[in-house]
Each structure stands twice: as C-alpha cells, then as structure tokens.
Amino acid sequence: ALRRWWQPGAARLLLAAASMGAGSAAVWIFARDLVESTGGVSAFASTMMWIILGAAGIAGAFTGDLVARTGLGRAWVAAMPLLAAATAAMALAPGSLPAIFSSAALFGAVYIALTGILLVWGTRIFPEAPAFGVGAAFLLIALGQAFAAPVIGLISDRGTAPMAFYAATLITLLGTLLRPRAHLNA
Template sequence: MLKRSLRTPTGIVPAGLAVVAVTYGLARYGFGLYLPQLREEFGITSGTAGSIAAGSYLAYCLTALLARRWVGRDRARAALWLAGGTAAAGSAVVATASSAAVLAAGVLVAGSGAGAATPALVTAVTATVRPAAESRAQAVVNSGTGAGVVAGGLLMLSVPGHWRWAWAGFAVLALAATRAADRRSTWPSAVRRGDAARAPLRSLTRPLVAAVLGGAGCAGVWTFGRELLTGDGGLSDVVTGVLWCVLGAAGLAGGLSGDLVARAGLRRAWAGAATVAAAAVLLLAVAPGSPVGAGLALAGFGGAFVVLSGVLLAWGAQRVPAAAPQAAAVLFVGLTVGQAAGALVLGAVADAAGTPASFFGSAALLVAAATAAEPRRAVRPATPAATPGGRRR
C-alpha cells in the first residue's frame, strides 16, 4: 500500500511541466509551428498536412490507451518513459527526414508521446505531493503546453532556417525532461485492482462528448494557425514567431485552471473557456493580417485551450475519483480524437474554400463544445477521492 510522500510539489511540478512542454508544446504541436517551412521543403498541401496531423493525433490516442492500461497495473513509470522515448524518437526522425513519407512517420511517432505523459504525470503528482497541493500542482503541470509553445516560438525566431536542428533539440530535451521527472517522483508500489484499474466510460459520457467537440474546434489553430498568419495574413516569420510565443505565454496562465474550477465550478469554467476559444478563433479568421488582432486572438486561445484541458482533468477526477489517471487518459483521448477529426475536415475545407473558412468551422465546433458543459444539477461523486494506494482524503 502506497504511503504519500511528504515532499513539497516543487520537485515534481517543474519536472512534470517540462515533460508536458516538450511532449505537447514541441513534439506534438511543433508540426503546426513549422508547417510553412515543411510545406516549402516537401511540397505538401493543406489536405496532406491535415492528414499528417490527424495521424499524429490518432497515434496519441493509441499511446494514451496503452498508458491508461499500464497506470492501472502499477506501470506509471514505464508510461512516463514511453512518453519521453516516443517524443524523442519521433523528433529525431523528423530532424533527419528525406521525404514527405518519412516526415509523416516522424510526426506521427513524435506526437504520440504526449498520450502517455498525462496519465503518467497525474499518477506521479498524486503520489508525490501533499493532498492539499495536488489540484493546483496538476493544473500547473498541465500548463506546460504553453511553456513548450513559447520555447518553440523562441527557437524559431533564433534559428528560423534551421528546423532540422530544432527537432533534434526536441529529442534531447524529451529525454532530459523525462529523466528529471522520473527522479523527482514517488511511484505507486501497489494499486487497488478494482475501481482504480478502470475508469467507467458511462460516468465520463458528458465530459467525453465535450472533449471531442473541444478538440475538433481547437484543431484549426494548432494545425493551420501559423499557415493562416503567413499565407492569408501575409505576416513575416519574425512576427508570427512572436505571436506563437504570445499563444504559449497565455497558455501558462492556464495553470490557474485548478483555482478557476474551485471558484467558478466545472460548468462555468468549461463553458467560459470554450466560448473564449471560439471568439479567439473567429477574430483570427477575420484579422489574420493584423499583428494586434492576431496577438489578442492567440492570447485568448492559448489561455482558453490550457484551461479546457485542465478542466478535463478536474472533471474526470470528479466523475471517477478512484481512477483519476485513467479518467484523464480517456478524456484526453477524446480531446485528441476530436483534434484528429478536426484536422482532417478542416484541412479539406481549407483546400476547397480557403483557410479562413476552416476557422469559421472551428469556431462553430467550440460553441457546440460550450453547450456540452456540466449541467447545473451535476451529481457529485458519492465517495471522496482516493490516492493510487487507496487512501481516502
């Protein structure tokens, strides 16, 4: 039976944030950041780019489902290394890609790593930090996506013509961050085999629907955001690099999602974040050539996206308190399935009617996601949350 560590969250939180930063912000979303250069290098169309992004998202789902199974079998540490290892391997393949097919394979593997990161880190944080600090620690670690996006933008600004070296750096960072998180975690040695082994899908129906819709709506910015700014907006690489940093910096504010849920509740937090994201996508669609307008749009989107994912963590923990890591894996798979479907559909729309038209579709999907928020009379879990070792709070 696991006993909670008396460690403060200062060790695992920055290390976990770094893992999320490199697996999500760099290895997964770096494809969208470097899409203009990749299109020029390999001659890929918007439809092909959407297909590559969708394949990466689906690979993420497979990895997340595998990690969900491992976490339920005392193998959260192995799931963490699966996250860092696949992110590193895929990034290395992208860095050395000689054709569009090899590039696609690398993007697929690199993007899959993030799928194992969330359930592994939810387990690590739950087992390592004090109960009173856990909610905030989970939200801060989850905000690492924003830190990774900022790092990617700064890297592109520093060495704009050297995308291969950038991806090689992603591979090194993935391994370093994973090692740091591993060393700073207290891993469960025993898990209750019943409730903690599986997150009942029936309990997660509403948040799962919300996650799919939200993911589909967010796919436009992550896949085609920079393409819209450089192509339709005519903005320079320097300007779009700065704007990408704005997006990531705003995402860091999503680390407050735990406090937001505590104060506003799940329903308001989800609906509000989805509405802000929809408004941001619309603004980006109508003003891609305005640095100020695009900056406001990307700031709103970056903060809203990380809040949405943070709310999903809290939502899953509320619905299935004895299996929070497994619930997180299920809901993040839903978010990613939505992103995969969104990338495919929006890529086809962009080829047929232009990239701005696909962003109007993204906004509509986010409005639909907002309506899927928890109802006012949401049922609270009947039992208090449990640690991975079965200890009630």
C-alpha cells in the same frame, strides 16, 4: 469491473473533450499558415504569435481557482466561447498583428484552462480511477484534433482558410452545450 471504467457522465466528458480538440485543431495546425498565406504576415511575426500563444498558457494555471469559485459547469461554459472567439478573431483579421497576437494569447490561456477543467472533470467522473478519467479525456482531445484536422484542411482547400477557422469556431461553440452536470460542481 466495467463500472470502474465506465461511469455515469463519462460519455459527456469524452464528447466534450473531443469537441474541444476538434475545435482547437484549426489554430494548432493551421494558424501559422493562415496568418502567413492569407494575412501576409512574416514568418518572424507568425513565430512570435506562436511564442505568445505558448507563454499565455501559463495563465491556465489558475484554472483550479476558477473552478473552485464558479463551479465546473460555469467554468466550461465561460471558457469554450472564449476559445471560439480566439479562433474566429484570428480568421477575421489574419494580417493584423494586434489581432493575431491578442487572439493567440487568448487561445493559449483558454486552451490550457480547458485542459485543466477537463482534468478536474475526469477525476470527478472517475473518482476511483482518476488517472483513467484524465487519460481518457486527453486521449479524446487528441482524437478530436486528429479527426478534425483533415476536415478543416479540406474546407480550407475547397473554400478559404478563414472559412475553415469559422467551422472550427462552430464546433467549439457547439461543444459548450456539453457542460458538466450540476452534481459535479461540488
């Protein structure tokens, strides 16, 4: 029974999901504060940034095609640095509307793509219990965000908000190393 619930490669999947969650926490929790407080943009502009982020998530619907063409590992290795780049770009120019809007669009699209990659990955690790694989991965995304949020907030309070975003960028880049094993690409 344990084998059904713990498959080879499960730890890598769950660590990858947690790293994606932790790395994304800065944007999900602190982006509006960053662009308003540090960047000086209006509440209306930060709301528009949020709408752009959400709307761009629709592009993540094409994740299945990406995985089919490139394989699970390559899709992960392509997407995680893009998530990191979107996070860093927001911190680099929090007062520039073109920068925050484009980084929000990139973040939204790549975040949804990564959830799709984790969904496929979870079903491949747990072929006899795919709902468990997907649910476990998504739980670890949430736990990664929950554990990272206070740390990112502390870095922002003790340092600067951009510094906290750069820490999240580093977490995301390190998470790239947790790519799925080659045998899962089929």
